[in-house]
Amino acid sequence: MTATQASAVPAAEPILELDGLGVVFTAESAQVPAVRGVSLHVRPGETLALVGESGSGKSTVALAAMGLLAGNARVSGRAVIAGTDIVGADEAGLAALRGRTVSMVFQEPATALDPLTRIGKQIAEVIRNHRDVSAKDAAAQAVDLLRRVGIPEPEKRVEAYPFQLSGGQRQRVVIAMAIANDPALLIADEPTTALDVTVQAEILDLLRRLAAETGTGVLLVTHNMGVVADFADRVAVMYHGRIVETGPVEDVLLRPSHEYTRRLLAAVPRLSVAEADKRAPAGEARRDDGPGSGSGTAPVVELRDISVVFGRGKRAVRALDGVSLDVRPGETLGLVGESGSGKSTVARVALGLIPPTSGTVSLFGADLARTRSRARRALRSGIGVVLQDPVASLDARMTVGECVAEPLRVHRRELSAQERRSRIEAVLERVRLPREVVRRAPGELSGGQRQRVSLARALVLEPRLLVADEPTSALDVSVQESVLEVITELQDELGFACLFVSHDLAVVQHFARRVAVMRAGRIEEQGPTGETLLHPETAYTRRLLAAVPVPDPVVQRGRRAERLATLAAGLTEAGA
Amino acid sequence: MSAVIQPATTPGKADTPRETSGTRLAVRRFLRNRLAVAGLGVVVFFVLFCFVGPLVYSTDQTHTALQQVNLSPGGAHWLGTDAVGHDELGRLMYGGKVSLIVGLAAGVLATVIGTLWGAAAGYAGGWIDAVMMRIVDAGIAIPALFILLVVSAITTPGLAGLILILGLVSWLVPSRLIRAETLSLKNRDYVLTLRAIGGTHARAILRHILPNSVSTIIVATTFQIADAILLVAYVSYLGLGVQPPATDWGGMLSAGLTAAYSGYWWLILPPGLAIILVVWAFNAIGDGLRDAFDVRGRG
DSSP states (O other), X not given: OHHHHHHHOTTSXXXXXXXXXXXXXXXXXXXXXXXXXEEEEEOTTOEEEEEOOTTSSHHHHHHHHHTOOOTTEEEEEEEEETTEEOTTOOHHHHHHHBTTTEEEEOSOHHHHSOXXXXXXXXXXXXXXXXXXXXXXXXXXXXXXXXXXXXXXSHHHHTTOOGGGSOXXXXXXXXXXXXXXXXXXXXXXESTTTTSOHHHHHHHHHHHHHHHHHHTOEEEEEESOHHHHHHHOSEEEXXXXXXXXXXXEHHHHHHSOOSHHHHHHXXXXXXXXXXXXXXXXXXOSOSOTTOTTOSTTSOOSXXXXXXXXXESOGGGOEEEEEEEEEEEOTTOEEEEEEOTTSSHHHHHHHHHTSSOOSEEEEEETTEEGGGSOHHHHHHHGGGEEEEOSOTTTTSOTTSOHHHHHHHHHHHHOTTOOHHHHHHHHHHHHXXXXXOGGGGGSOGGGSOHHHHHHHHHHHHHTTOOSEEEEESTTTTSOHHHHHHHHHHHHHHHHHHOOEEEEEESOHXXXXXXXXXXXXXXXXXXXXXXXXXXXXXXXXXXXXXXXXHHSOOSOHHHHHHHHHHHHXXXXXXXXXXXX | OGGGOOOTTSXXXXXXXXXXXXXXXXXXXXXXXXXXXXXXXXXXXXXXXXXXXXXXXXXXXXXXXXXXXXXOSBTTBTTOBOTTOOBHHHHHHHHHHHHHHHHHHHHHHHHHHHHHHHHHHHHHOHHHHHHHHHHHHHHHHSOHHHHHHHHHHHOOOOHHHHHHHHHHHSOHHHHHHHHHHHHHHTTSXXXXXXXXXXXXXXXXXXXXXXXHHHHHHHHHHHHHHHHHHHHHHHHHHTTOSSOTTSOOHHHHHHHHHTTGGGTOGGGTHHHHHHHHHHHHHHHHHHHHHHHHHOSGGGO
């Protein structure tokens, strides 16, 4: 639908035109070029997706188009919005433009709103900044806007503070503010990255509808190829500050011409879906036969009827409610769910970091609650841990070698310095890091390298269980692919069991043999990945799967239509 | 074009400049801060002045010399003499020694107590933390000067006693700083990882939390030293500090003030300026260190 619209208007003058845009940042020790010679345009009613991995300069382009770059940036070239050149425009000229002709939706709705001001007032303020409207009219328009962005009971909700809204609703309010003055251009920088997939689908639907209604041009900055396939008319691919490929979404995503685009798309984990089997044959769970896996062997870790309650009395929050699961030797259990579903809490209970309020955890056959602390400590030498944040996972004051050595210093104190060094070098080699990194500081490594250091630390004791909590969520897809490859390879070699927590269904589908879907502290369903994620039993899992955008615009269009139809049907069903 | 493409394992990071080590970067940042470097210069000057100065410019600071009281600057006495005939320049060195020793020692003592208390409270958490921090709150509610006056009224402290008392009244603020730091550090992923694989609490504190708080601790120490030097001056000014013939800058100021109306400016200005300069210098160093160490600032 959007594609046909785009082809109907190409005659219109572009609302945004970048011509040879360059941005150089002055850092403490050097000049860092972030954007080099970027040229692109967005026409009214058209959505251009600017995609690329972290550090490619895509957000810098978006900020430059708003004239919002930090003081240490030097901009060259032209950035024209509706006839005004942003480069070299004065602050007053920019202020008149921003929020009126062009407005922006940021990634994090929690920080984009003033926490101490009612949302109605914040929207009215944006209106009155640019138009001569009475306070009363502005307030009435704010209610209208909230209705347009799909906030239920807008008359009541204008009085709400941001903290009283969910993340998705907050992003709707941010969008309401962005469209308050009917801008000709909307710049959305990763507008759905901080949101769960089901909410992401709703927000994308909303943006698509609004853009179509008003003929607004949209510059969508994102790293998510599924979002691109779902929303964009045209795509510009950025790499190292340059645009390497531009074209209609179907050409770029299905028939990429540049090698980088091809590699990027190849690295995107694809969700195989029952109805699209012929298009996306990428793989059933490829970990069907790990060594020693099988239901006959005793589980490495077993959670029985676990409940966790935080706080007491009225303010108590039930984080987990009757969760039972086990991981057997050599197999990978994927734990999926949306934010707040309790999947990370499960991982922490399994690690013994959070004591369960009720239920039992057995690790390697021993009940954790009944073992003495010394014995428990010894048991834990069989665990390896990789957590999400590549920066926070390693102590910045230690060298990589010291980080990896830590488990050895805790559990293998008898080792000589020489033995320790050779073990560290061996494990670093296993995760495919060069030997020289031993003396480097974690801060000198890239995110992917740091996650591999974490992995090396987790594996240096040759554990029987690896607990990985979103180990690749902070990484770019190409890096994610290589890290997952390393884990898979080592699992085949060493035969450890793996509890793999992730919000990314496609990754879990490729990586885990069994999967457990969590929702609101409970396990909604669990089973073999091939079964559960292709033919889910519960409506929730179906909804979750339907919301994941796939990086193929043709398939995605069909999926969107189907999802909306199911949703409509679900509404009538719920009424019955 | 293909030259731009690198192996998939090295993403956009490749062309950012290589980062030098944290310590060297901090030193470089500190040296670029002119006020902080000036502060460091002032402190070095006064340390040399007070500890090396007497070797060069030797004076008698124990015996009174009543035949040469209140001499104006010039001749044998570069800064004149005071009401009992002590050479004022020599006395500035002699008193400065006491001020600096007490200030440094009390500042360090306060930070050590504060660090231990704050780290223990923050790491333990729960009700232990609550009780420990309410004690700190109660302590902060009582003005330090009031406690000092009461203590001084009861006993006449010696040098060690003075250090102990000053340290004991000023550890509260650093304890709060370190507790906050510990609270955030103990939930860092690397501490959680260590605990998950069976690392001990001692290891978490000694290997991760304290090393990562070092910058906070050092900065807190400099500010504590500045405060302590000022506090010594207060106490001595009120006549409750070290007893004659020993003295410090506060005591000199107090003694000189009685002569203010006689126009003996050399008894007031030198100790007053010395206090102001040294306190300012330590504060400037503290500011410089805080900015230089700010690890969060470079993501």
